[in-house]
Amino acid sequence: GDSVTQTEGPVTLSEGTSLTVNCSYETKQYPTLFWYVQYPGEGPQLLFKVPKANEKGSNRGFEATYNKEATSFHLQKASVQESDSAVYYCALSDSNAGAKLTFGGGTRLTVRP
Amino acid sequence: GGIITQTPKFLIGQEGQKLTLKCQQNFNHDTMYWYRQDSGKGLRLIYYSITENDLQKGDLSEGYDASREKKSSFSLTVTSAQKNEMAVFLCASSIDWGGYEQYFGPGTRLTVL
Numbered sequence: 001g002d003s004v005t006q007t008e009g010p011v012t013l014s015e016g017t018s019l020t021v022n023c024s025y026e027t028k029q030y031p032t033l034f035w036y037v038q039y040p041g042e043g044p045q046l047l048f049k050v051p052k053a054n055e056k057g058s059n060r061g062f063e064a065t066y067n068k069e070a071t072s073f074h075l076q077k078a079s080v081q082e083s084d085s086a087v088y089y090c091a092l093s094d095s096n097a098g099a100k101l102t103f104g105g106g107t108r109l110t111v112r113p
Numbered sequence: 114g115g116i117i118t119q120t121p122k123f124l125i126g127q128e129g130q131k132l133t134l135k136c137q138q139n140f141n142h143d144t145m146y147w148y149r150q151d152s153g154k155g156l157r158l159i160y161y162s163i164t165e166n167d168l169q170k171g172d173l174s175e176g177y178d179a180s181r182e183k184k185s186s187f188s189l190t191v192t193s194a195q196k197n198e199m200a201v202f203l204c205a206s207s208i209d210w211g212g213y214e215q216y217f218g219p220g221t222r223l224t225v226l
């Protein structure tokens with residue numbers, strides 16, 4: 001079956017430093033890839049999605065490139081803010097599973113002022 | 114816009130008890146989901162309902178029942194609560210089975226004594 005593996009947390013950074021959260025996936029189909037973000041006390045919300053290989057998604061200064069050859073979708077941000085403290089989930093939806101999502105284990109990010 | 118409401122926010126039960134969690138959405142979405150969230154394990158799909166009269170098992174359905182009472186509501190029953198089921202249960206919806214973005218509620222935190 002499908003699987004997603006991402007950086008194990010927690011990750012602690014200082015404001016203004018750069019972030020990379022690694023995400024690798026396995027699937028036999030043609031997936032759409034997602035990053036979701038979950039703030040304390042809330043449900044996850046979509047950060048962005050990328051349906052096609054070799055394309056980049058971005059939102060709020062975060063970005064990730066769908067690398068089909070490496071089966072990766074790493075999340076990056078050049079300069080994190082305290083408000084970015086949250087749990088980040090990488091996920092995929094394969095072409096045969098409709099809207100069903102397979103999530104990674106989540107990465108908790110804490111940004112210190 | 115719309116919102117997903119989950120009740121109760123916190124649920125405390127006894128081991129062996131039958132417990133029901135409720136979810137309402139006003140997006141007018143066709144498809145609804147129940148996930149279990151455990152720390153470090155991400156989100157795992159318990160049940161989903163593609164349309165109003167449909168019910169499908171997810172990867173973690175054993176020990177749970179679900180019911181799609183009407184288009185806007187989807188409930189989950191823990192048939193016999195176990196101590197290792199202390200987790201957050203998240204409800205989500207998407208416009209339809211081909212609509213990839215899922216919108217999540219804030220969750221119900223279950224504690225089993």
